[in-house]
Amino acid sequence: MKRSNNRDWTLETLLVHGYEREREEGSGSRKGVPTVQPIYTSTTYLHYNAETLDRAFDTSLSEEKGETAFVYARQGNPNAFALETVMAQAEGGVGAIAFGSGMAAIHAALLAGGLVAGSKILAAKDLYGATTSLLRQAFVPLGVEVVTHDLYRRDVGDIIRAEQPDVVYVETLSNPLVKVIDLDVISAAAREVGAVSVVDSTFTTPFLVRPIEHGFDLVVHSATKYLGGHGDSTAGLVISAKRSLLDQLRNYAIILGAMLSPFDSHLIKRGLQTLTLRMERHCSNALRVAQFLQEHQAVAKVHYPGLAGHPHHELATTLLGEGRYGGLLSFELKEQSRDAVFRFMDRLRLLLPATTLGDAWSLVSYPAMSSHRNLSEAERRIIGITDGCIRLSVGIEDVGDIMGDLERALGG
Ligand SMILES: Cc1ncc(COP(=O)(O)O)c(C=O)c1O
Incomplete structure (x- = not known):
């Protein structure tokens, strides 16, 4: 059985067919080759003889020679x-490493990026809360200088040149206000000052943007979200543009014990097969829902880069493409209170009030209660998150059903 070279495949085809069947071909026996890769639960691997075992120790740590062995x-x-x-x-x-969670992936990416005592990281001010906590609680005590700025500004290049960091860390879209990062300006300035550039692309996935093509060194994903897509697996990934960073990542994954299990790897990879279809639907549904909310009398403001009034609408259209603005939005109730948000959440019948995003079903979360719970009301206000702000991860259900549930919950 001959198979074509998958380097020419489009993203849609690559994600459906993956890779494993090519590899499994070699093991083909009279019993046939499975179309789905088996889940390998073994903790250790036997080799033909001591010499091949010896070689396996080398090749298990580096795929450079085009062969990988498991030990x-x-x-x-x-x-x-x-x-x-x-x-x-x-x-x-050039390669990727799978981790047991998005946070484990971010931790390893920061270490591989070179965060050691005396080094400096410049990070976006409104990062995912646990990432900020990781920087403050794990890296600051080790002697890393952590500087945060609004990196969604037009003059972000000047900020990087002025700060001269060793690592620059951003997210493609901010949470929950869905600001859009200028990947090209940031990677160019980072390169100028010799910094490693790292981006969390969880909200965008390779369907919307491929940050390595925009000059980034490391791309991080919480695969728990859109990549897995079904709310049943926790995982992270780091993809590297450079071989040297990849080797560091692999090394940290091993010594930190942060590798992804075979079963979760299988689930995430299965999720990838439908990623492009799901993302298309997330995007089209989210645009319709954003337009619906914008017109609603109970809603003061909608944050979605697909809306012409969003401050980064043009950048989003250039970076992500016309009509492809992601599945995440947030909106503010006219009644700016915790009580009003709780009433809204309790009236929902279809949308799930659960603290994650990127699943097939629609999810609602209240940043003041979940992702930004550890900030004071004043700190939240500085970054623009009001007490009436609600985040919505728009799912792939029928968009009429989603809007119907919102209408009922908004008291329409
Ligand atoms: C943007 C972003 N990055 C990273 C993470 C952490 O991922 P995980 O929960 O898989 O550790 C999250 C989790 O919500 C996230 O939203």
Whole structure:
């Protein structure tokens, strides 16, 4: 059985067919080759003889020679390897490493990026809360200088040149106000000052943007969200543009014990097969819902880059493409109070009030209660998150049903 070279495939085809069947071909026996990669639960691997075992220790740590062998599951497993290979191709990187969660992926990316005592990281002010906590609680005590700024500004290049950081860390879209980052300006300025550039692309996925093509060194994902897409697996990924960073990442994954399990690797990889279809629907539904909310009498403001009035609408159209603004939006109730938001949440019948995003079903969260709970009301106000602000991860259900549930909950 001959298979074509997948380097020419489009993202849609690559994500459906993945990689494993090519690899499994070699193991074809009279019993046939499975169309789905088996889940390898083994913690350790046997080799033909001591010499091949010896070589396996080398090749398990580096795919440079085009061969990968498995020795011990914490150092990698065939299911994680298949996922990593597909995601590296999807993002246009030299390789990827799968981690046990998005946070584990971010931790390893920051270490691989060179955060050691005396180094400096410049990070966006409104990062995902746990990422800010990771910087403050794990890196500051080690002697890393953490500087935060509004990096969604037009003069972000000047900020980077003035700060001269070792690492620049941003998110493609901000949470929950869905601001859009200027990847090209940031990567160019980071390169100028010799900083490693790292971006969390969880909200955009390779369907909307491939940050390595915009000059970034490391791309991070919480695969728990859109990549898995079904709310049943926790995982993270880092894709590297450079071999040296990839080797560091693999090393940290092994010594931190942060590798993704075979079963979760299988689930995320299965999710990837429908990623492009789901993302198309997330985007079209979110645009309709944003337009609906904008017209609603109980709503004061909608934050969605697909709306012409959003401050980053033009940048979003250039970066992500016409009509492709992602599935995440937030809106503010006219009645700016916790009571009004709680009433809204309790009236929902279809949308789930649960604290995640990117699942097939629509999800509602209240930033003041969840992602930004640890900030004071004053701190939240500085970054623009009011007490009436609600985040909506628009799912792939029928858009009429989604709007119907919103209408009922808004008291229409
Ligand atoms: C943008 C972003 N990055 C990273 C994470 C952390 O991912 P995980 O929960 O898989 O550790 C999250 C979680 O919500 C997130 O929203």
